[in-house]
Amino acid sequence: MPGRLLVSNAILALPGGLSRGDLLCEGPRIVAIGRKVESAGAAVFDAQGLTAGPGFIDVHVHGGGGHSFFRRDPDRIRAYSAWAPQNGLTSYLISTIGRDEDETAAIFESLAPTVAATPGAEPVGFHLEGPFINPLRKGAFDPAMLRAPRPWEFDRYQAAARGLIRQVTFAPELPDALELAAAIAASGALPAMGHTDATAEECRAGFEGGVKHVTHLFNAMRPIHQREGGPIVAALLEESVTCELICDGAHIAPEPLRLAYRVLGPHRAVVVTDNLHIAGTGSEGGQFAGQEVKVTGAKAERADGTIVGSVAPIDQHFRNVVEFLGLDLPTAFRLCATNPARVAGVQRSKGCLERGYDADVVFLDSDLAVAATLCRGEVAFNRDEWRLHPA
Ligand SMILES: [Zn+2]
Helix, strand or coil: CCCEEEEEEEEEEECCEEEEEEEEEECCEEEEEECCCCCCCCEEEECCCCEEEECEEEEEECEECCEECCCCCHHHHHHHHHHHHHHCEEEEEEEEECCCHHHHHHHHHHHHHHCCCCCCCEEEEEEEECCCCCHHHCCCCCHHHCCCCCHHHHHHHHHHCCCCEEEEEECCCCCCHHHHHHHHHHCCCEEEECCECCCHHHHHHHHHCCCCEECCCCCCECCCECCECHHHHHHHHCCCCEEEEECCCCCCCHHHHHHHHHHHHHHHEEEECCECCCCCCCCCEEEECCEEEEEECCEEECCCCCEEEECCCHHHHHHHHHHHHCCCHHHHHHHHHHHHHHHHCCCCCCCCCCCCCECCEEEECCCCCEEEEEECCEEEEECCHHHEECC
């Protein structure tokens, strides 16, 4: 019989709201949730005083804890997966950037075996960001690596990744972008718009052509102008798309975040970190994409002021949405777990505390700090040793 773990006395963040109760895991799955659950012979995790919610899922993360996803090195994925549960993360898309074609294919080939086969926070697929993006909105990308969409090039990457690319960020206004969107969708991945200078009209063509998601809304895209709303207004108004929001407090100020959330609502907003490898390390800077970056507060910047990514781990983003948007905890879990699960295509097994779902659980104390994390029924992080009682 697989290992059983009873989570007792938790305040459970269930899809219907908060409820005090127990949760029983058997092997990697949740097998029972209720006021009092029968659990003879199970190990016990005493959650007294903690809120338990679905573990955080990050669909846009390039590394953390000193581990980068830009190398052909599966050990870095394993090291990140072991490190990230301390932030409440239980799954993620390995987000890598398109560069030299052979190198990009080689990265997918070498990292694909780690997907769904790594203990700790589970890599559930890949997010490919670029190279088919607009040089005018390149952010931290090396302009020499950018090119117009080539659907066959994406097909090569998807084959190298064993079909595990789940999200592709590209600019819909580029030539052949709609053919690319069709190739992405045909492969089972999500066409996402980002690093774009598209007009509202070009965005609408993109939505009709299959764009279903928007990569870091506000960042690396044409800003709002009253005579040309551009991608931000177009995305907010298009009810069929979900939108990523980097909620480190630095990439988007609290006011535009509130405005966006008021339009997006709890179903379309997806919190992402866009974390660099130096996230969560306390580092003051480092090398990113071949250039020196300096950390100021939550963000890492180049000497010219270009923001290259966030260094605040996902639990900080969770606390920020609670604070900046005034959300209750069940709603904050929708933004940080349930909605990202849909983007990653794992909504039938992750993103909710429900019977039959993966036992991916984060425990938060009254300061919303992470006290413990279960990844597929295993205790991957436990701040307070006294809570765990072996069978
Ligand atoms: Zn990114």
